[in-house]
Amino acid sequence: MxxxxxxxxxxxxxxxxxxxxxxDRSAFTELVRRWQSSIRNLMRRCCSDTTLADDLAQQVxxxxxxxxxxxxxxxxxxxxxxxxxVSVWLQHVxxxxxxxxxxxxxxxxxxxxxxxxxxxxxxxxxxxxADPVRLCVVLSYHEGMSHTEIAKLIELPLGTVKxxxxxxxxxxxxxxxxxxxxxxxx
Amino acid sequence: xxxxxxxxxxxxxxxxxRELDGEAFTAHVMARTRSQRYQVIAGWFGVAxxxxxxxxxxxxxxxxxxxxxxxxxxITLIDLGDSWLAWLFSPVNNIAGLLVLSVKAIRxxxxxxxxxSYAN
Numbered sequence: 001m002x003x004x005x006x007x008x009x010x011x012x013x014x015x016x017x018x019x020x021x022x023x024d025r026s027a028f029t030e031l032v033r034r035w036q037s038s039i040r041n042l043m044r045r046c047c048s049d050t051t052l053a054d055d056l057a058q059q060v061x062x063x064x065x066x067x068x069x070x071x072x073x074x075x076x077x078x079x080x081x082x083x084x085x086v087s088v089w090l091q092h093v094x095x096x097x098x099x100x101x102x103x104x105x106x107x108x109x110x111x112x113x114x115x116x117x118x119x120x121x122x123x124x125x126x127x128x129x130a131d132p133v134r135l136c137v138v139l140s141y142h143e144g145m146s147h148t149e150i151a152k153l154i155e156l157p158l159g160t161v162k163x164x165x166x167x168x169x170x171x172x173x174x175x176x177x178x179x180x181x182x183x184x185x186x
Numbered sequence: 187x188x189x190x191x192x193x194x195x196x197x198x199x200x201x202x203x204r205e206l207d208g209e210a211f212t213a214h215v216m217a218r219t220r221s222q223r224y225q226v227i228a229g230w231f232g233v234a235x236x237x238x239x240x241x242x243x244x245x246x247x248x249x250x251x252x253x254x255x256x257x258x259x260x261i262t263l264i265d266l267g268d269s270w271l272a273w274l275f276s277p278v279n280n281i282a283g284l285l286v287l288s289v290k291a292i293r294x295x296x297x298x299x300x301x302x303s304y305a306n
Contacts, residue, residue, distance in 0.1 A: 011256070033212050033214045036206065039204045041204065045199070058215050061219075062218055062219060062222060065219045121202075122199065140189075140191065172192075172195055177195070178229060
């Protein structure tokens, strides 16, 4: 005889979220299985350390488990999950106190970095950006969010978000173009 | 600036997005939710234990304090002796009665003032 959880992989997400809201561990496991890749990738773009990224992703899912009963609409789960992920990332950033003076730090790192080095990939390039700039760029390019959505999510003025994305894009273009040219030459 | 994205960066972000194997990760998350549940249970047990200890330790002082208040509230306002008048006024001839009547009077006055201001 089949158990209810055997059908979860084929169930619509809203239904699984509804079950998870009632404390169904199997439904929650299915949600983790479905979303782990997306959240881990998001965290990996935010911090280039894969171990830390996975740890933060786990914290996101622990928060989901604790708070899922507060979610009013089951079909709003993906947006809610993203909000939680960003909140966990911001908490981590605040904890390490990197937001303070991060712009200056990133400028220094960028100046010291050799843009023609072969080891430069997207994550390493992202690492040279200040935390708020990186977060805005990641949400825009990785999550495909609009500037307005990002501003609302991270509670920053729209102008600041636009400026962060503009600056971040220019820096990434600069670094990655040098890397690409170097790769093409070799 | 609009929401337009740089195509090269967009391609790089799309390429960096990998489907990660989730079995070990999911198992780890589920194990952590279990240990978190035990922590919450242990926390509530600890709080209950502290409350029980406080109740046990402070039961006598709380009881004495309550007795003092009851005695204070029962103090007679006017000494009417042992006459029938003393029995008649005994519910109101004490501090508690005075407090209750004062609160009632204040509420009535307040209602009248508010009612009058609405009527105007």
